[in-house]
Amino acid sequence: MSESFPYADGQARQSTAPVPSDPPDREWPSATRYARHLEAYYDAVNHAYDDWSSGIHRRLGARLVEIASPLPGERLLDVGCGTGLVTQMAAERVGTSGEVFGVDIAKRLLEVAQLRASPHVRFFHGPAEALVFSDCTFDVVTIGDSLPYLSDPRRALEEAHRVLRRGSRIAVSVLDRALSTPAQEVYHERLLALELRHPVVVPRPPGDRKRLGEPEVLARLLASAGFTDVVTTIMVTGGRAATAREWTDLMMGAGPSSHALLSVLGPSVRADFEADLTERMRQLGEDEAFRYHHPFTFAEAIRP
Numbered sequence: 433m434s435e436s437f438p439y440a441d442g443q444a445r446q447s448t449a450p451v452p453s454d455p456p457d458r459e460w461p462s463a464t465r466y467a468r469h470l471e472a473y474y475d476a477v478n479h480a481y482d483d484w485s486s487g488i489h490r491r492l493g494a495r496l497v498e499i500a501s502p503l504p505g506e507r508l509l510d511v512g513c514g515t516g517l518v519t520q521m522a523a524e525r526v527g528t529s530g531e532v533f534g535v536d537i538a539k540r541l542l543e544v545a546q547l548r549a550s551p552h553v554r555f556f557h558g559p560a561e562a563l564v565f566s567d568c569t570f571d572v573v574t575i576g577d578s579l580p581y582l583s584d585p586r587r588a589l590e591e592a593h594r595v596l597r598r599g600s601r602i603a604v605s606v607l608d609r610a611l612s613t614p615a616q617e618v619y620h621e622r623l624l625a626l627e628l629r630h631p632v633v634v635p636r637p638p639g640d641r642k643r644l645g646e647p648e649v650l651a652r653l654l655a656s657a658g659f660t661d662v663v664t665t666i667m668v669t670g671g672r673a674a675t676a677r678e679w680t681d682l683m684m685g686a687g688p689s690s691h692a693l694l695s696v697l698g699p700s701v702r703a704d705f706e707a708d709l710t711e712r713m714r715q716l717g718e719d720e721a722f723r724y725h726h727p728f729t730f731a732e733a734i735r736p
Contacts, residue, residue, distance in 0.1 A: 453506035473688040474514065474538035476695070481515050484685045486496035488669060488726050493517035493603055495667055496576045497525065499732050505529040506571040511560045511592060512536055512578030514551070516545025523550040533570075535560065549581065554693070560588035565595045572596075575604045577728070580641040581688065589657035596735040602659060604731045608645035611668060611727035614720045617684065620711045626705055627693055634692045645729045659733035671727040676713070679722050686729070 433648040465692045474481070479485040482489055496518055502508050502525040510519040513534030514675070517564075523532045524665045534555045538540050542555050558564060560575070575593040592602055627634060641651045654662050680702070683690045697705065713721035 475540040509571040562616040606645035674723040
């Protein structure tokens with residue numbers, strides 16, 4: 433069995449990050465393929481998404497809604513809504529006088545979301561980078577734990593800025609990989625080595641998304657999309673797996689890349705990978721072996 437334990441939250445920080453210049457080219461040829469890869473991953477994990485890793489997604493959703501603080505009568509858009517955790521929590525806040533909309537590219541996740549939805553919640557299938565809504569439509573936008581997986585995070589934030597009314601707000605959560613444990617670093621190193629040894633093609637977005645969850649980087653990205661008054665906070669939870677098999681079962685749901693590789697391994701290849709992982713973990717020592725963190729940065733900002 434895995435053990436779970438909370439960490440104290442970090443202090444809020446006011447960002448003074450400068451607005452970076454636009455990248456020279458934000459289009460890339462494999463965007464459609466990557467979107468299909470993401471949709472396939474979320475379709476595969478939809479049945480276990482809410483309760484994965486001791487319900488971390490439920491806790492993240494609750495914190496995001498707390499930060500967004502939707503008020504009765506407001507209109508809220510949940511981008512990358514998944515199974516509708518944040519969407520439904522927000523619906524309870526805005527009440528019957530408000531409206532809540534959810535957008536996602538994974539149809540099966542939307543089907544799950546629809547089953548639990550309140551009457552005043554509506555869902556749309558589509559990408560975050562091309563929202564179907566008119567300008568200045570919403571009072572609040574939330575983007576929970578999906579920004580690094582989008583084809584174009586900057587464009588998604590620009591779209592959020594476009595559909596928000598002046599003076600309204602956005603709340604975002606992103607995994608901060610800089611706070612990963614030594615065990616997680618070893619795992620990703622061995623996973624990359626496995627990918628290089630086997631003919632498995634894993635579609636990935638362009639650029640380095642590993643730093644996107646760092647508070648300063650996320651604040652700069654929000655500023656570059658036109659948001660102001662960015663404030664960040666940190667939440668860290670974690671646990672420890674007992675064995676390599678428990679670890680790989682857990683990491684299967686950690687993201688599209690891990691799932692794409694681990695889900696296609698034959699029994700003998702997976703056994704070899706887990707044996708190697710066990711030895712690498714042994715070298716880390718008892719305190720660090722199979723220990724993992726779920727560190728998330730939350731950001732709130734204003735659409736001026």
